[in-house]
Amino acid sequence: MKRIIIADDSGTARMFIKRCFEISGCQDVEFFEAKNGLEVLEQLKKTSVDLVVSDLHMPEMDGTELLKRIKSSPRFHEIPVIIISSAANPKKVEELKELLALDVLSKPVSPASVSKAIKPLLKNSEK
Template identity: 35%
Template structure:
């Protein structure tokens, strides 16, 4: 089963790095969509209907935590698998991420670590 993914990060370079790492992780990928902030991410979410979201925390216009809260409060996206990616290791923020039923990936990450996190949030045993 291939998965469609939406990557939301304000850095085009980081989006590219995440995309390359996903391809190297040996996860079967369909389409990969991209957005530069939370607001664009919500718009792209409506158009693309991905199976998994990668969301950066710190972004302009709408940050990743705001986007995550909106997603979790909508019935049609409340259980959508989400991985929050960040260089930040704030325990309080990670706790909030966990409360919103999302996974957390600390930047930088390896293809192996990313595969593990993707399969975990998708509920797939490897």
């Protein structure tokens, strides 16, 4: 079973993102939810996770800071991070990919955009 953390301060956004993953064909996945980056880091300490999907703009700790923390952590740096944002224009996407985001998706996400973003992960798991 795969484990995915979805982080967004909006419960509606978390529900919508989760639904897009389900429709895109993610089977046998356990979803965890977090309201900000700090909650994600707490979850990571408690459980092994295969993917973090995070909103960019959140209170307490935003998606950029979360991405930096995960990628600079000896323990968590291999966990792929997908950033979802309503402010994902090309310049921002470039900045986040330089910080090693797996992909950056614009809101509203769709099952198709989710499916495309996780394709590299599915290929790796098939090897």
